Amino acid sequence: MKNILITGGTGFIGSHICLVLLNKGYEITIVDSLINSSPVVIERLKEFCKSGEKNVNRINFEKGDLRNQDFLSSLFETYYKKGLKFDAVLHLAGLKSVKESTQEPLKYWDYNLIGTINLLKIMGEYRCTNLVFSSSATIYGSKKDNTLIDEYSLINPINAYGYTKATIERILEDLSKTKNQKWRIASLRYFNPVGAHYSGRIGENPLDNPNNILPIITKVAAGLIDELKIFGNDWDTPDGTGIRDYIHVMDLAEGHLISLEKILNNEFKFIKLNLGTAKGTSVLELIKTFEKVNKVKVPYRYCLRRDGDVAYSVADNSLAKSILNWIPKRDLEEMCRDSWNWYKNNPKGF
Numbered sequence: 001m002k003n004i005l006i007t008g009g010t011g012f013i014g015s016h017i018c019l020v021l022l023n024k025g026y027e028i029t030i031v032d033s034l035i036n037s038s039p040v041v042i043e044r045l046k047e048f049c050k051s052g053e054k055n056v057n058r059i060n061f062e063k064g065d066l067r068n069q070d071f072l073s074s075l076f077e078t079y080y081k082k083g084l085k086f087d088a089v090l091h092l093a094g095l096k097s098v099k100e101s102t103q104e105p106l107k108y109w110d111y112n113l114i115g116t117i118n119l120l121k122i123m124g125e126y127r128c129t130n131l132v133f134s135s136s137a138t139i140y141g142s143k144k145d146n147t148l149i150d151e152y153s154l155i156n157p158i159n160a161y162g163y164t165k166a167t168i169e170r171i172l173e174d175l176s177k178t179k180n181q182k183w184r185i186a187s188l189r190y191f192n193p194v195g196a197h198y199s200g201r202i203g204e205n206p207l208d209n210p211n212n213i214l215p216i217i218t219k220v221a222a223g224l225i226d227e228l229k230i231f232g233n234d235w236d237t238p239d240g241t242g243i244r245d246y247i248h249v250m251d252l253a254e255g256h257l258i259s260l261e262k263i264l265n266n267e268f269k270f271i272k273l274n275l276g277t278a279k280g281t282s283v284l285e286l287i288k289t290f291e292k293v294n295k296v297k298v299p300y301r302y303c304l305r306r307d308g309d310v311a312y313s314v315a316d317n318s319l320a321k322s323i324l325n326w327i328p329k330r331d332l333e334e335m336c337r338d339s340w341n342w343y344k345n346n347p348k349g350f
């Protein structure tokens with residue numbers, strides 16, 4: 001059985017990927033500093049094993065920070081001595097707030113870049129050269145003509161967070177060209193992951209104030225926040241609000257599983273893929289859908305545009321569909337229903 005190391009595995013997206021891998025019979029080793037997640041995730045993942053729904057074999061958890069090289073060295077040494085070598089790494093650990101990254105850029109370079117370089121070094125030392133990396137649509141420059149963004153679109157981030165992701169992709173590309181190490185790498189550029197596992201046992205649980213729109217909408221619907229601020233109603237879109245490509249986190253997780261298996265089969269050296277649905281949804285449409293499927297009210301108020309926002313960001317996902325033979329299956333209603341179900345079952349988070 002293959003042992004897969006998942007950094008950031010107790011986070012929102014990582015926890016859903018863990019579930020999908022466990023379901024497929026992999027052994028998983030989660031590394032997370034818990035800076036933005038809870039250890040309860042591990043208990044929840046183990047529950048799936050107890051309930052018999054999942055073919056869970058083993059879940060290992062190691063608390064630690066990727067910026068700490070000694071921690072990483074001792075992790076790899078210990079696991080390899082135990083005969084538990086890592087067959088691949090899914091690297092999700094990092095910070096992800098665009099706003100915070102503009103206020104504290106050094107923190108973002110430290111967490112995202114230094115953490116990644118440390119990880120890549122130790123992977124190289126142990127000849128563990130299969131990697132799936134969490135990249136982001138924020139690496140793309142804005143498009144004036146509201147057309148789909150494909151993988152050949154201009155890379156031109158406008159904030160420190162996006163720059164860290166674009167820089168890491170550049171490092172990965174360089175690594176993939178080295179002759180002495182056989183790197184196999186997929187860099188997956190996520191659009192807007194939302195939703196939760198349908199069970200309501202795992203979901204998005206930011207420890208700080210939420211920045212992503214769905215956790216804010218659920219808090220507004222629950223009466224914990226008065227209203228949703230919509231930044232701009234004068235964008236060049238049919239209803240004037242920004243259009244994004246929301247993708248269900250379980251579809252995203254399934255995209256990781258397929259990418260991982262292609263890498264383990266040596267099917268490519270380095271690939272960059274958009275993971276989105278290719279369907280755009282405006283903020284107003286998102287609110288209306290959330291209200292309709294969950295029978296709740298989401299009061300909102302228009303505010304001025306934020307710096308760095310764009311009117312339209314929607315993926316051309318045809319490359320991922322053809323290379324991975326993957327299609328996102330869950331629609332916007334399911335995303336809204338699962339997000340609310342997660343919140344109702346866990347109003348205080350984990």
Ligand SMILES: NC(=O)c1ccc[n+]([C@@H]2O[C@H](COP(=O)([O-])OP(=O)(O)OC[C@H]3O[C@@H](n4cnc5c(N)ncnc54)[C@H](O)[C@@H]3O)[C@@H](O)[C@H]2O)c1
Pocket residue numbers: 007008009010011012013014031032033034035036037064065066067091092093094095096111115134135136137190191192193212
């Ligand atoms: N959620 C999104 O909208 C989105 C979009 C595009 C890309 N991404 C990327 O996907 C990845 C996962 O995102 P998420 O939404 O699950 O975020 P998350 O914050 O829920 O998960 C990230 C996890 O990484 C951990 N972590 C952070 N720094 C660490 C470090 N130095 N060492 C060890 N653990 C550390 C955190 O504790 C957390 O559990 C991130 O790399 C993020 O940039 C997310």
